[in-house]
Amino acid sequence: MNLDRMKQTYFTETTEVLSEMEHLLLEIEKAPEDEELVNALFRAVHTIKGSSGMFGVKSVESFTHFAENVLDRVRKKEIRLDDELSATLLASHDHITALLELHRQGADDPLDAETAARGADLVARLERHGSDARQKAPAGTAVDAEAPRADTEAGAAESVGVGSVNWHISLRFKRNVYQNGLDPFSFINYLRGMGEIVNCVTVLDGMPPLESMDPELCYLGFEIDFNAETTKEAIENAFEFVRDDCQIRIIPPHSSIDLYKKLIQELPENPMNIGEILIESGTITRAELDAVLAIQSEAVAGDGEPPRIGEIIVEQKIAPREVVEAALEKQKQIRAVEEKNKRSMRIDGEKLDQLINFVGELVTAGENVKQLAAQNGDGDLMESADRMSRLIEEIREGAMNMRMVQIGETFRKFERVVRDLSREQGKEIDLVISGADTELDKTITEKISDPLMHIVRNAIDHGIGTPDARRAQGRPARGVIRLHAYHETGSIVIEVSDDGGGLNRERIRAKAVERGLVTAGQQLSETEILQLIFKPGFSTAEKVTNISGRGVGMDVVKRNIESLRGVVDVESEDGVGTTVRIQLPLTIAIIDGFMFRVGELTHVVPLDMVVECVEFAREDFEGMEGGSFMNLRGSVLPFLSLRDFFREEGEPPARGNVIVVEYARKKAGLVVDKLVGKFQTVIKPMGKVFGNMHWLSGSTIMGTGEVAYILDVPRMIMTIESLAEKEGATV
Amino acid sequence: MDDLKTAEDARKYLTFLIGSEKYGVDIVNVKEIIEYGQVTRVPLAPQSIRGVLNLRGSVVPIVDLSSRFYGYRSTITRLSCIVGVEIEQREERIPIGLLIDALHEVVDIQQENTEQTPGFGAKIRTDFIQGIGKTHGRFVILLNLDRVLDIEELQAEDTGHVTAARAAERTSTRGTARR
Numbered sequence: 001m002n003l004d005r006m007k008q009t010y011f012t013e014t015t016e017v018l019s020e021m022e023h024l025l026l027e028i029e030k031a032p033e034d035e036e037l038v039n040a041l042f043r044a045v046h047t048i049k050g051s052s053g054m055f056g057v058k059s060v061e062s063f064t065h066f067a068e069n070v071l072d073r074v075r076k077k078e079i080r081l082d083d084e085l086s087a088t089l090l091a092s093h094d095h096i097t098a099l100l101e102l103h104r105q106g107a108d109d110p111l112d113a114e115t116a117a118r119g120a121d122l123v124a125r126l127e128r129h130g131s132d133a134r135q136k137a138p139a140g141t142a143v144d145a146e147a148p149r150a151d152t153e154a155g156a157a158e159s160v161g162v163g164s165v166n167w168h169i170s171l172r173f174k175r176n177v178y179q180n181g182l183d184p185f186s187f188i189n190y191l192r193g194m195g196e197i198v199n200c201v202t203v204l205d206g207m208p209p210l211e212s213m214d215p216e217l218c219y220l221g222f223e224i225d226f227n228a229e230t231t232k233e234a235i236e237n238a239f240e241f242v243r244d245d246c247q248i249r250i251i252p253p254h255s256s257i258d259l260y261k262k263l264i265q266e267l268p269e270n271p272m273n274i275g276e277i278l279i280e281s282g283t284i285t286r287a288e289l290d291a292v293l294a295i296q297s298e299a300v301a302g303d304g305e306p307p308r309i310g311e312i313i314v315e316q317k318i319a320p321r322e323v324v325e326a327a328l329e330k331q332k333q334i335r336a337v338e339e340k341n342k343r344s345m346r347i348d349g350e351k352l353d354q355l356i357n358f359v360g361e362l363v364t365a366g367e368n369v370k371q372l373a374a375q376n377g378d379g380d381l382m383e384s385a386d387r388m389s390r391l392i393e394e395i396r397e398g399a400m401n402m403r404m405v406q407i408g409e410t411f412r413k414f415e416r417v418v419r420d421l422s423r424e425q426g427k428e429i430d431l432v433i434s435g436a437d438t439e440l441d442k443t444i445t446e447k448i449s450d451p452l453m454h455i456v457r458n459a460i461d462h463g464i465g466t467p468d469a470r471r472a473q474g475r476p477a478r479g480v481i482r483l484h485a486y487h488e489t490g491s492i493v494i495e496v497s498d499d500g501g502g503l504n505r506e507r508i509r510a511k512a513v514e515r516g517l518v519t520a521g522q523q524l525s526e527t528e529i530l531q532l533i534f535k536p537g538f539s540t541a542e543k544v545t546n547i548s549g550r551g552v553g554m555d556v557v558k559r560n561i562e563s564l565r566g567v568v569d570v571e572s573e574d575g576v577g578t579t580v581r582i583q584l585p586l587t588i589a590i591i592d593g594f595m596f597r598v599g600e601l602t603h604v605v606p607l608d609m610v611v612e613c614v615e616f617a618r619e620d621f622e623g624m625e626g627g628s629f630m631n632l633r634g635s636v637l638p639f640l641s642l643r644d645f646f647r648e649e650g651e652p653p654a655r656g657n658v659i660v661v662e663y664a665r666k667k668a669g670l671v672v673d674k675l676v677g678k679f680q681t682v683i684k685p686m687g688k689v690f691g692n693m694h695w696l697s698g699s700t701i702m703g704t705g706e707v708a709y710i711l712d713v714p715r716m717i718m719t720i721e722s723l724a725e726k727e728g729a730t731v
Numbered sequence: 732m733d734d735l736k737t738a739e740d741a742r743k744y745l746t747f748l749i750g751s752e753k754y755g756v757d758i759v760n761v762k763e764i765i766e767y768g769q770v771t772r773v774p775l776a777p778q779s780i781r782g783v784l785n786l787r788g789s790v791v792p793i794v795d796l797s798s799r800f801y802g803y804r805s806t807i808t809r810l811s812c813i814v815g816v817e818i819e820q821r822e823e824r825i826p827i828g829l830l831i832d833a834l835h836e837v838v839d840i841q842q843e844n845t846e847q848t849p850g851f852g853a854k855i856r857t858d859f860i861q862g863i864g865k866t867h868g869r870f871v872i873l874l875n876l877d878r879v880l881d882i883e884e885l886q887a888e889d890t891g892h893v894t895a896a897r898a899a900e901r902t903s904t905r906g907t908a909r910r
Binding site: 361364600601646647648684685686687688689690691692693695696699701705706707709 | 769771772773774775776777780783784785788789790791792794820823825826827882885886887
């Protein structure tokens, strides 16, 4: 069960890293020289491979390995990340995504023929890029892997340099070794019990001229090539007794350098310093580290700036540079993870929903206490209820904030869409994103993605022309699509605009007539014509492409957005471009409401849509039943009496109130009986049965346990406008 | 249980009165039974929807079965009850409260004692009826809740309230109520 949850985390994180990978590839296409991007890309791919290996997702791990290899070479500047390779890597990204999904469904072992073939093709392409590199850069990793010791005999050096399968042991005995009763030969002899001594060269560099030589001292050193299936630690242990009287360097066989690197990469991401990482992976031994630390502290005692441990290790030839670098890389990764953990925390969505539900109940209960305290008239109780109320409001805001995410993540998905589709259609289009840090409810980001996709695709498909067509119009060949987000009166606005030719109103009109959506003679305003594109069954694409133009699209977009209590609008200017504007509520769980009564019922509108309230005497409205326009300080405001609209019976009060509401830059007045005031409103869905009641967007439970209705202000405004226009027309 | 066969074939039904007629619903659909109270009217709602009720933090629509079956609103009495049921439509679980005139009992009805829906003579739409069960020598109309509570049909209902005149007219055509 625990493993399941971890696996779930693996899926989530890998999906995130995959989207990061895609983003980086697209960024690199724009800035191919940016090394940081390439490094980040390598890390992303590396992470995918590593965690897939850890969770035994073999299909992903083995495929990603090839991509990682190529990127490793890119990182080392052995090959260039050109357009072709970028395309291959993007395709690889898609393939990994597909493999991950297959694994999630348990269908990746064995792979279906199509996926396997696609994978094989991609591996071949990746390998081709890799082999190109080998020709371009013959001095590959193998040669410069390990620089030979300066004081080593040529033969021994060679066997290290070309990456032999042998261990290389470098021994320098201290002068007093014989005096301590030790015989170097016995240790070398002991090694033969562990493996085969392939080559042993005696180093005589320390030998003084014969006349000054002291036969009781040892001047010898040995360079030994040793072939054995063993660990560094075991070899070191062979020299356990002589450790104090000799310098030992044990260099692992080249074949195990890769092994060490792999071991390092596979270490768990716990906070560790570089020395610990190297010991954990078996690259160095504890004793070696102690020696290095001693050297470091000596250096510190000398002159201020201490050499880095990694540098000492490489300098002292304790471990090859490559392995130390891998360890440093690992350390960087660990730090990145740590930092990320500090910045953010992953919470199960269900837990958060549960918390929000409880907060909702708490808000309701709090309102109840407040009301009872007010009824009671006890001053102290009211004060304390007020204080609690304020705290609850803060808790509510905090809880809602946890659900808020930046829209940037959603926007970034479109980089790939714009790139792929514009290339496919031979168009040159840049995507410009702004307001990516604008926050909104996570649930909404999930649901807005599809509608946005439709709009962006439409802009590519119909909005922006080919470079030739654009040049012919005297415009730059490259088109621009803008994704822009910002906050406005308690809602978030997302604009998708293109700098294409704009919507052709004549063509829209003709098409609408042809499709029987309007009659030929019908009088339509400019705005009304544009609104036709949201009608079901409308499509102006002359040829049906595989992207849009199937006559589904904008009507579906509109429906989806309205189901989120949002509105969508389109503006278009000939030769300038088209802007689709989506306005959405910030959250869909709890809002600040403004409560009022009509007849015996209580209703709520979102507080941030309320502009002002005006009191009036009933006789002012004599003869203006239903909807019409009223004069609000000199400006014309359409209004609607909710009493009439709801067909409430009974005598209206002598004095009423007008609540002026605004949404998407449109205002309207709602005539109500009595204002109640601000109310923290936990939105409760009303259920499908009420699906046809467009004025209703939800309900809420008041402190008393009674139900109040939340009005769908955007729709009410539209209704009021059209009603008022009809009235106005008849006058 | 008398014998194994009965145990296997019997199903439990909750029976209640709508007007003077006795109906039953399969007990597996029933979540709770509460006294009638604090139902809030929804303006402009379909006519069979009596209103909504706050049921432990959820807002649940209340369907007036009298209105749905006979076309006139049920009169609230001390015996009026709400039966909370849950139905599944289009892969969605929907909680609904049924307004009934009086609660009866829970009975075992053996499958062999149920009859097919008669083609005529029923006082309610035949597609609302799943079958006719016999218990204690009396008939119970077993309801097909999926049809009775068809969401799309309820949505599309008239929003106007049934006038007293229309209700009276319906009553007279129904003949004498059994008591």
